[in-house]
Amino acid sequence: MAVVRSMPTEEAEALLDLTRELVAKQVAPRAAADEDAAQFPRDVFRTLGAAGLLSLPYPEEYEGGGQPYEVYLQVLEELAAGWLAVGLGVSVHTLSCYPVAQFGTDEQRAARLPAMLSGELLGAYCLSEPQSGSDAAALTTRALADGDGYTVTGTKAWTTHGGVADFYTVMVRTGEPGPRGISTLIVPADADGLSFAAPERKMGMRSSPTAQVHLDGVRVPLADRIGEEGIGFKIALASLDSGRLGIAACAVGVAQAALDAAVEYARERRQFGAPIADLQGIQFMLADMATAVAAGRALYLTAARLRDAGRPFGKEAAMAKLFCTDAAMRVTTDAVQVFGGYGYTTDFPVERYMREAKVLQIVEGTNQIQRMVIGRHLTRP
Structure with a gap:
């Protein structure tokens, strides 16, 4: 299309x-x-x-x-x-x-x-932990100051590219509990004491490994700390504002692929002596799907233009992530419906799109967290 x-x-x-x-x-x-x-x-x-x-x-x-x-x-x-x-x-x-x-x-x-x-190096981002997902400020991976660097111990969870990345951007605790005690370190994949659990067994995105990252006394030089000590949570939030726009764009991509597949199938599939695309029920579904895709694209582009202009965009990034990923879930589900029984088989890609769309409502802040972010922007000075 x-x-x-x-x-x-x-x-x-x-x-x-x-x-x-x-x-x-x-x-x-x-x-x-x-x-x-x-x-x-x-x-x-x-x-x-x-x-x-x-x-x-x-x-x-x-x-x-x-x-x-x-x-x-x-x-x-x-x-x-x-x-x-x-x-x-x-x-x-x-x-x-x-x-x-x-x-x-x-x-x-x-x-x-x-x-x-x-492209020589591939990165991974380590914020979540087994007991601190949405409550990221509660992370416990500890980096103890040790001479001219840190010794890091802890476990990171839900790490995309865990075990295959060449470097890991890791949020660690260097000070007091809460967001002000967090710092950011860069850890190379070959660091002594760095290891990885087996990849998670997921309903989708199976070719993208997601794994726990274990740090057992990993030595990180002071030169590999990014920013001042204690501003890691600020770095994490700033990173996520931009990263949420990436998730929104990916969601629109998956939704567009599902829409294109559904339109093509509806034109070719014949029932009651005519293409199912002629049926009003199908046309209405496709119309709603196309509208959701276009609206999501417009929303993430609006937020991107704010970012490019150097203006605040955190609220708009959360809106884009929320809307686009929810839209992708609806569009891919409807695409499976357009295909009927065939949509539930692996002979066509729409079942994969539907499984992939689900994770986009979860990663880089669940959509419930996005609503909290938006609400705070609206109600607090």
Whole structure:
């Protein structure tokens, strides 16, 4: 289905065309088989890195793409429409790089970002713990000051790319209980004392490993702390504001893929002597699905433009994450309904879209948390 998008420059339009070509040739064709086999597509991320798609919203001086968030999110949408594990993986990698890019020193940015953004390295973001998911400020992973660094002990949970990432952006407790005692460290995958549990067995996103990360006396130099000690929770929240827009864009991508599949099927499937697309009941479903997709896209782009303009966008990011992911769940469920019994089989992709959409209502802050965030913005000075 043709989609009219906002492209500020010819360069951005070319970037989106490149993304579509890569998705059509190297991403979408292998999605179903790799999902069935729970095969992580590390080579795809290297390809995307070589094409410049892992670096889009970061400065050119550090080998970034220098693109506005508005453009980056539309690229994410295309990637997620082809394969959510890839689109979400790029979003998580971007989230993992954000603390260095935004809060690191000039020396840290120069030393780390080029490798992070080139595709040479893949990142993971470690905030949640087994007993502190939505209540992230209650994390207990402890980093004890030890000479010129820290010794870190604890367990992180629900880590996308856990066990396959090359570096981990880890929120740790360096001080008092609560949000003011949290700091941010970068931990390389080969650090002594770092290990990983077996990947979680999930209903969807099987090719994207999600695993606990165990830190048993991991030694982290002081130079690998990002920002001042005690501002880690501020870094985490700032990262999540941007990351939620990535989830919103991925949700719209999955919903668009489900809508396209449903429209195509409705045109071809014949019942009562005519295509089911001629039935008013089907047309109304497709109309509602298309409206939800368009509304979600407009919402995340509006939030992205605020971010690009340097204006506050936290409330709008929460709104976009909430609306787009709920819409993706409805649209994918309706797509299965359009397919009827066939939609419940693995012969068609809509059942996979439906399973994938569910996790988007949970990751990077459940939609109940998004409602709390929005409510606080509305009711507090």
